[in-house]
Amino acid sequence: MPAYKAPLRDFDFVLNELIRVQDTIPALPGYEEATQDIFASYLEAAAQFCENEIAPLNRSGDEAGCDYDPATKSVTTPAGFKDAYRQFCELGFTGLDCDPAYGGQGMPKTLAFPIMEMQCSANVAWSMYPGLSHGAYAAIHAHGTAEQKDTYLPQLVDGSWTGTMCLTEPHCGTDLGLLKTRAEPNGDGSYSITGTKIFISAGEHDMSDNIIHLVLARLPDAPKDVKGISLFIVPKFHADGSRNPVSCGALEHKMGIKANATAVINLDNAKGYLIGEPNKGLACMFTMMNAARLGCGMQGLGLGEASFQGALAYAKERLQMRALTGAKCPDKPADPIIVHPDVRRMLLTQKAYTEAGRALTALLALQLDIEEKHPDAEARQDAADLVALLTPVAKAFMTDNGYTATNMGMQVFGGHGFIREWGMEQLVRDCRISQLYEGTNGIQAIDLLGRKVLLDQGAKLRKFSKLIHKFCEANAGNEQLAEFVGPLSKLLKEVGETTMGIGMAAMMNKDDAGAAATDFLRLIGHITYAWLWARMAEVAYSKLGQGDDAFYNAKITTARFYYAKLLPEVESLKAQIKTGSKPLMALDEDSFAF
Template structure:
């Protein structure tokens, strides 16, 4: 597997030329010092860490995995993980975008997202340890009491403690209304938590002094459905150093991310502390879940980038056959496989999905910063609505495309891609889970169409599509962009019509929305990526007029590939949506046989 190189040039393009973060961030309270120079220094430091420390650990850690000791109920992470985490903390990355009141550096999320991508490309299993901790920090920061914040946040910020979220149980995953974990009041403000949680990422390990579990459980006499769920802080060690009754029961044997400890967690009267209001735990946990869903999207993006880098290097080196139009390198025994159209199709698909995903990640990160810091309430609400609408798109579309990119990378390697030593099959295995956890991509599609579009009669969607409409209007007479603007404008209109059609059909039969959801999400994903690629082409054309280099020519060529070879998928999606629910629902359950 070729060595990972952080795509610093593309980060610079997206942040400073496309999204133009410096036009917004310095005007937001608390971000006055977030200059382009500061961004560059952080990104360069993160690149060095990911390239030199994390990436070399990736394959050996996958081979070694995590080790569970049943006698002590402890977990040992792969060689080098603990030392890399210590260095990560010392470099200040755990504190990057955290509140200065608790030891954080107060940097924007627009800076943290590229660093997350680099970690995911270099070593996605390792990245999950600090990733889950940041989610726990966010939930406590948003919903915890002053005492809870003072107790837990400084340690989560400096990295000496890590965090998890404990939702899933053996009998329930997506349907959390079925969970059985109990919380009994102790009479002193604490609760006795008993139950079993499964699939807990980073649930037990040796990388930090303490692990703070955020656990969903039911109080006595709580309502039976999701309205009766509360959220509790359950530390592995209490503040006084005493051991709590929360233990790892085993580790899962998994297809991928083997270097992350995916644990079964047993709570046997563990002492916990209510966070937020009783029976409002799911709303509190969604603070962490939404962050995790964006984190999943970043995993798809990061692994897609790693697969592209590996495939591109191999395609330039591997000699096989001659170009169909005639030998390109007659002095060699054969031409490198990059000359072949089908190999170029695979490479360009990886490149197009990855670079558009990077642009979407930057766009969402900036909206998160605006939502948190902007002095104008309307601007904060608009940003929040855009993040709410596009979070399921980021989670599902980016991970689906990341898995496609990883598979294509393995395909470029041919038979060698199927061999462990080359590293490509690990990317496929590691990426596959991103489409499943934190709400399967089918659930993301239902969330998008049902809750984010139909529930508010398309209000959030209209805010988003208005931006695309303005872009198309502004460039209606631009001859350079005509090949992008015309199909984008048509797709925009089609999505409006299709959304209305689904809404009308689902009023008569709710299965219509469920049948359309996954195709609809992919349709909106293509609209989003198409808009971003058209914008990137616009920037590239402008730069070329002032002496820009081949980087910008490659942007335009990739935009053309996207519109010519990937965007046409929308025609099939529109057709399958119009096919409705009937083809799915008419076959009786008893006729599903084998």
């Protein structure tokens, strides 16, 4: 597989031409020094690290996996992983967007997100070690006491300690109300935690001096269901260096991300410390989960980009048959497969989904920065609402599209794509988990429709719709954009009607909302991408004649491809939504047997 190259030109387009970070970020309190030049220097340094240090470890890490020693209950990561992590820490990337009060650099998330994408493209299994740590940092920073912050954050920020989140149990995945892990008060402010957690990413490894587990558990007098869940900090080693009885019982044998240690974690009266209020642990954990969901979306994006790069290089070199319209390379025994329409279909699908996903993540990162730093409360709330609405879309739509993109990349390679040494099948395997963890994509769809749309009677969706409406209104007379604005405006109206129809149906039968949820999320994903592609086309048209016409014409052409070949999926989605739940619920359970 060709070496990964960070798409720095496209990052520059998205950040500086599409969302124009320089108009917003330096004006936010604390981000005054986050100039365009600073962005460029960080992105260049991250590109060099990802291309030269972790990308070369991707296949070897997949082949070797992590090694578990049952005698010592320890885990060894693949060769090179620990050294690469050390370099990552020395470069300061572990604390890039962390609070300077704890040793962080205080950079915006708008800078951190593209660097996260590069890591996912280069080596997604490796990227999860610092990624989970950042989630633990965020939860403790948001909900910990001053003492807890002073104890744990400096080491999480400098990377000498790493973190996890421990939610899932053998009998309990999405339905966390069923969890059984117990927390008994010790009388000194600490708790004894007992239980078993599974599927714990980066749960045990040799890359850091300590691992800080954030564990959901129940207090003795806790209410039932999710109302009785508390969150605890359970370190592998205490601050005084003594060992805590929290250990790795096994590593999972997995389809992909084999170089990340997905552990079974046993807690045997391990000492833990309550974070946040008793029985309010799920709200605290959602600080970490929401970040992880955006991280999952980034995995779909990053792996789609890596697959596109490999497929494109191969399609330009692989000679097979002649073009249907006549030989394009008569001096060669056959034409490169990029001349064939079906190969173009796959490459353009990868390109269209990846570049729109990059624009979406940049938009969300900017909203997160505004939500955190903007001096105006209304601006902060609008940003928070947009992030809340689009987080399940980013997680599910981007990972579904990422899996489509990696499959297409493998398909471009034909039979060679099925062979391990080419590297394309690994991208498919690594991407598949992104549709499952941090809440399956079906759960994301229910969250979007149920909590983010129907629960507030569509208030967040209306705010988002106004952004699209304003864009269409502002460009109503723009002849260059007519091919985008007309269909986008029509789709916006239809989305409103479809949403109202779902709401009306759900009042009569809640199963109708459940039946519509996945199709509805994809519908919202498509209108989001269509809006972003129209905006990218607008920028590209405005830049023509300024010296980079090939790049900007490619943007316009890809926007046309998205509208012509991918956006029409919305017609089938709307039709499926209208059928309601009856086709799904009509078959008796016993009749599923064969």
